[in-house]
Amino acid sequence: MEVHLSDAERVFIVHGVQEGIRNDGRGASDYRPIRVETGVLSTTLGSARVRLASTDVLVGVKAEIDEIDCKQTEKKGRIRFFVDCSANATPLFAGKGGEEMAEFVSTALTDAYSNSMALDLSKLVVSTTKAWTVFVDVVVLECGGNLTDAAALGAKAALADARLANVRIKASDSEKSEIELTDDAYFDSWQLDVTAAPLLVTVNKIGWSNVVDASLQEEVCTKSALVVGVASSPAKGDLVTLVRQTGRGSLEPDSVDEMIALGVRAGNSLNRELDRILVDIGRTQMNRNELVSAAGFLSS
Numbered sequence: 001m002e003v004h005l006s007d008a009e010r011v012f013i014v015h016g017v018q019e020g021i022r023n024d025g026r027g028a029s030d031y032r033p034i035r036v037e038t039g040v041l042s043t044t045l046g047s048a049r050v051r052l053a054s055t056d057v058l059v060g061v062k063a064e065i066d067e068i069d070c071k072q073t074e075k076k077g078r079i080r081f082f083v084d085c086s087a088n089a090t091p092l093f094a095g096k097g098g099e100e101m102a103e104f105v106s107t108a109l110t111d112a113y114s115n116s117m118a119l120d121l122s123k124l125v126v127s128t129t130k131a132w133t134v135f136v137d138v139v140v141l142e143c144g145g146n147l148t149d150a151a152a153l154g155a156k157a158a159l160a161d162a163r164l165a166n167v168r169i170k171a172s173d174s175e176k177s178e179i180e181l182t183d184d185a186y187f188d189s190w191q192l193d194v195t196a197a198p199l200l201v202t203v204n205k206i207g208w209s210n211v212v213d214a215s216l217q218e219e220v221c222t223k224s225a226l227v228v229g230v231a232s233s234p235a236k237g238d239l240v241t242l243v244r245q246t247g248r249g250s251l252e253p254d255s256v257d258e259m260i261a262l263g264v265r266a267g268n269s270l271n272r273e274l275d276r277i278l279v280d281i282g283r284t285q286m287n288r289n290e291l292v293s294a295a296g297f298l299s300s
Contacts, residue, residue: 003216013221018207023217029266031213036153036277038161046162050154052213054144059136059154061162065126065179066133077124077131081109083138083151090143104246105138105151112152112198112229112242119197126167130179134162134192145216148227152200153274159197160278163189198231198241199270201263205251210259212266223249226259230267238264 005013016022026032032053041047044060068075083106085098093101113119124132136158138151166188167179204214204222214222229242243260245251251259 003220005217005220009217010221013217014207017209017211017218017221020209022211023215026213028209028211029262029269031149031266031270032215034153034273034277036157036274036281038157038278038281044158044162045164046158046160048154048157048161050150050157052144052146052150052153053215054142055147055150056141056144057147057150057154058139058141059151059158060139061134061136061158063132063134063162063164065130065167068125068129068131074122075125075128075131076121078133079110079113079119079121079136080133081106081113081136081138081155083109083140085140085143085147089140092143093140101147105148108148108200108227108229108242108244109136109138109152109155111244112200112231115198115231115239115241117196117239118231118241120193123192124164126179127169132164134159143216145219146202146213148200148202149213149270152198153270156194156197156199156274157278159192160194163191165189195275196231196233196235196239198229198239199267199274200242201228201230201267201270202226202246203228203259203263203266205247205249205255205259210255210262212262223247224251226251226256226263228260228263228267230264230271232268232271238268240264 013023035051037049039047040049041060044062046061048059050057083102085093085102087094087098136155138154140147169179201212202225203210203212204218204225206218206221224245224247227242227244227246228240231239231241
């Protein structure tokens with residue numbers, strides 16, 4: 001939805017944030033309620049739906065085997081992000097508004113995932129000349145603020161849900177080998193390790209204070225913001241994979257450092273929460289598979 005604030009409402013929000021009192025009672029580093037579902041699209045290799053308050057995104061993962069770029073010094077696969085911001089999600093996306101936002105989010109995701117420590121793309125290689133290209137499609141169903149962070153949550157959850165079929169290389173009469181995919185794409189498959197895959201945290205500068213997960217009303221009052229890509233894992237520690245400014249206002253160097261620090265703290269908490277949610281989902285799916293297997297055994 002589109003938000004129009006009077007001058008008095010803007011002053012109320014800005015002064016409240018500066019006093020540590022946000023409209024909904026949250027602290028500066030607190031997120032609104034997050035709901036994550038995986039496996040919501042049967043036509044994809046992996047999928048997720050993320051609701052961050054009223055922001056609602058749907059993410060699907062597909063993949064195909066392509067030629068490895070001969071210019072690459074290191075053989076690895078590719079990951080591509082595409083974002084669709086329809087005007088149905090919010091009137092703000094009408095005209096070029098949706099195109100600009102979609103380009104910003106897809107570029108931020110691409111750059112955040114370009115760090116080799118965030119996602120091991122060498123695992124996507126299937127032969128000396130072939131590798132998987134993974135496509136992550138994000139569709140915005142509704143925008144209630146903080147779209148970038150919600151899209152990153154959905155992308156990581158969908159990648160965690162994705163299963164790539166095991167590939168067998170068969171010798172052929174010609175010089176080129178043949179690639180054969182397994183018949184059982186679910187059970188004879190593997191999953192990417194997304195433990196260190198980054199999330200994006202948008203830190204908004206409102207007045208002289210910094211907050212994360214801004215609502216639509218708070219975004220209207222934001223002069224400048226930093227998008228911080230945060231990857232964290234027990235083995236690799238914390239890693240900042242992206243820092244990008246958005247908005248028309250300028251930022252002092254000291255303020256940038258404070259915003260990055262807040263982004264890292266919030267990103268670590270967000271990563272832990274998403275990991276917990278994905279573990280719970282995985283246990284539920286495992287129990288469901290065990291029930292299906294038991295039912296098949298009893299009926300045989």
